[in-house]
Amino acid sequence: MRGAALAIGVIACLVGCGEAPALAEQDAGVEGIQDPIPPTPTAAVVMTPCPPGWREHRVLEDQIVCEPWADDRAPTCAPSELALPGTGCAPIDGERGCPEDGWPRDLPVGGVIYVRPGAVDGDGTRERPFATIAEGVTAARAVGGGRGVLALSVGEHDVGAGVRLVELRGIAALRGACATGTVVRNASTESGTAVLVVTPGQTMELGDLHLIGGRSALWVTSGTMVRGSRLWLEAPAGALRLDSRAGFEGDHVRADGGQVRADDVPYAVWLRAGAQVTLRSSTVSGGGPGAIGADYRTGDPVPPGTRLLVEDSAIVDTPLGITGVIDEITVRRVAVERAGAGLLIVPGSRAELVDLRGRDVAPAAAGDPDVFLSVFGQATLARVYLSRVQKVAIGALRIVVEGPESRGRIGGADVVVDEAPGGTENVVAAGGHIELERARVERAAGSAFEVYDDGSLTLRDATVIDTALEENDGDALEAWDGGRLDVARARIVRPGRNAVQVADDARATIVDLDVIGGIGVGAQCTGECPPDAPPTLVLERARIRDASRFGLAAIDANVRATDVDLQDIVRSGQDPTGVGVLAYHGTIGGERVRVRGAASLGAAALRGGRLAIAHLRVESTRAETCDSCAIPAGDGLMCAGGGVLALREFEVSGSPRAGMTAAFACAAPELARGLVHGNAIGLLTDDRVEPSLFRGIEVRDNGTEFQTTMLVVDPPPPAL
Incomplete structure (x- = not known):
């Protein structure tokens, strides 16, 4: 967030305390305070069963994820190998290698034309092959009916000097002996050149070939299937x-694209509008702007149906994994590693991402996307594991293009972000919409889950462990x-800053929250908030332990708290700290709230703040001191500066100073059926506070x- 952590000002007791007369006409009786209902436990992310060949890996002892490689990173394979998730480096020819006789295997009985480099006086038979592909293509066409098959032997096949491309038309298949041994090369890289081009109106099979050169190695024209x-x-x-x-x-x-980044250098796999690509058990790398992308020329029609399916494959060593005007993107069992960014889903695109592994991702150049998964269209996630991502991991974003604005939408389940050291945000809805079940962020810099710019973020079973402060986020x-x-249902352990922060005109509803550490849960206006739309937080069934500064706070904000248990809130930073429940010019209402072991104050209403709680129990407030602490500590309840205590069915005990303190300008309390007992002082008031205001409580023992x-008691405005 672009603000500061929640904080409160200074409280001072300037005059020593003396004896005061007992209150008159006190109403006694606490009929039975109800303790908070504990939160429902958070369900773990479910990443198993792992895809075939992937291995189980335990993260921070309690989370199992699936790794596609034997080591903790994608392998660097030999040029003739494929990096395949679940397998590792695998020869592109498989186990069979190149045939001993140098000719393709499993050729049909008839209609085959043979080509061997350097052959002399050929007629296209196996015994007397042609010397050039051009001769072979002409003969294969003559077979008739588009049934001809062109067979290339092991060796270097050059398309010839000055030849822009070899046009494959009117034949059924082009087969090499093996990808590592049958090389077809075009030395020209000028615009419009290729090694092979498959022309319109046919379906063709290609296999066991190594194509090198041309502007594109393989060019498939409109209306053709390869x-x-x-x-x-x-x-x-x-x-x-x-x-x-x-x-x-x-x-x-x-598919190895160029490593040169320039405006006229396309993707390694380059689609025009309406094209359809399926890649299985493959590896894509390089590409000018990225590995796989789709665009169209200005003025071209944009037919629907651009589709991409990638399965059991790796995308590595590229500025960007997948992007472009692709109607449907389906990714299953894919690793994207050593990349500048992962996927950019543009407006109008829909993506389904299943068993996606992203790792070692950092923008390589200025202007690169700073999000691994940027969604301006729609994306559905299932079992996505990202780690060592240097920027934002996942973002549903808003963009204004020609016509109406587009807001990205992300849905799905089972997402883990781990070891993300360089970002200020990890999962963010910045004007877009995210709805996830079972999501986890751990060992990450910046905020774990964040929403702003009128976006929405819905989480079911979220876990956050060890986020670190990065700039103003964490x-x-x-x-x-x-x-x-x-x-x-959310479990939060040791956040770098607030466990929950709701600011400006944002609204949040959190049910079943378990927090250990951090700076507590709160809502705060950090700028100019509309009077009719302050930050609003609804909190139900929460347990907050070992938080610093405060456990639950409303600063120029509204909080509704039901079934909240706060324990061992510690002092840290600017005084006062260690406050269990704080309403500072804001309102905290609710029922069944328990505060135990707060280091300074159990609950406080300051500067017009209002605590309106039924069934409040404050116990064992501590009086921790420190060199920089200037305020008295050890009060169970405090109101000052126009603050209001509106309590019904409450109990305060075990305070080392006062069970209840009412300073000057404490507004008229609204108390019913309260018990203050077992404290050093039961009720401590300013001598200008009318004691009769405190009817409705029992003070004893x-x-x-x-x-x-x-x-x-005159706290200044919060430090922003």
Whole structure:
């Protein structure tokens, strides 16, 4: 968040305390205070069963994730190998390698034309092959009916000097002997060149080939379908190019795009509008702007149906994994590693991401996306594990393009973000909308889950462990600038800053919250908040332990708290700290609240703040001192500066100073059926406070029941 942690000002007791007369006409009786209902435990993220070949890995002792590699990173494979999740480095030719006779395996009985580099006086038979691909293509066309098959032997096949491309038309298949041994090369890299181009109106099979050079290694034109297997494609400006309405289905494909980043250098796998690509058991790397992307030329029609399916594959060593004007993106069992960013889902695109592993991701150049998964369209997630992401992990974002604005939407379940050291946010709805079940962020810098810019964030079973302060961020759950946060079941351990922060005109509802450490839970106006729309937090069934500064706070904000248990709130930072429940110019209402072991004050209403709680129990407030602490500590309840205590069915005990303190300008309390007992002083009031205001409570069994002195409690505005 772009603000500061919640804080309160200074309280001072300027005059020593003396004896005061007992209160008159006190109403006694506490009929039975109800303790808070404990929160429902948070369900763990479910990443298992792992995909075949992936291994189980335990994260921070209690979370199992699935790793696609034997080590903790993607392997660096040999040029002739594929990096395959669940397998590791695998030869592109598989176990069989190149055939001993140098010819493709499993060829049909008839209609095959053979080509071997350097052959002399050929007629296209196996015994007397042609020497060039051009001769072979002409002969294969002559087979008729589009049934001809072109068979290339092991060796270097050059398309020839000055040849822009080899056009494959009117044949059924082009087969090499093996991808590591059958090389087809085009030395030209000028615009419009390729090694092979498959022309319109046909379906063709390609296999066991290594294509090198051209502007694109393989160019599939409109209206054509190519099925490829064991293909190694290399080109400085796009390994595979598909024109509008072209199709490609490939397995065991290695597509290496150029590493040069320039405006005229396309993606390694480059789709035009309406193209459809399927990649299975493949590896894609490089590409000017990224590995896989779709765009269209100005003025071209944009037919619907651009689709991408990637399964059991790796995308590595690239500025960006997947992006572009793709109607449907499906990713299953894929690793994206050593990349500048992962996926950018543009307006109008829909993505389904299942068993996605992202790691070692950091922007490589100025202007690169600073989010691993940027969603301006729609994305559905299932079992997504991201680690070592240097910027934002997941973002549903808002963008204004021609026409109406677009707000990204993310849904799904089972997401883990781990070891994310360089960002200010991890999962963020910045104008977009996120709805996740079972999500976990741990060992990450910045805020874990954040919503702003009128976005919405809905979480069911969220876990946050060990976030670190980064700039002004580090909250576990944060909403500001009109954001809407809705959480059911959350476990938060050692956040870098606030466990929950609701600011400005944001609203949050959190049910079943368990917090250990951090700076507590609160709502605060950090700027100019509309009077009719202050920050609002609804908190139900919460347990907050070992928080610093405060446990629950409303500062120029409204909080509704039901079934909240606060324990061992410690002092830290600017005085006063160690406050269990604080209403500072804000309102905290609710029922069944318990405060135990607060280091300074159990509960306080200051500067017009209002505590309106039924069934409040404050116990064993401590009086911790420190070198910089200037305020008295050890009071169970305090009101001052126009603060209001509106309590019904409450009990205060075990305070080392006063069970209840009412300083000058404490507004008329609204008390019913209260019990103050077992404190050093039962009721401590300023001598200008009318004791009769405190009817409705029973004060007994304290060291001193009633005492009056001159109290000045004048906290300044919170430090922002």
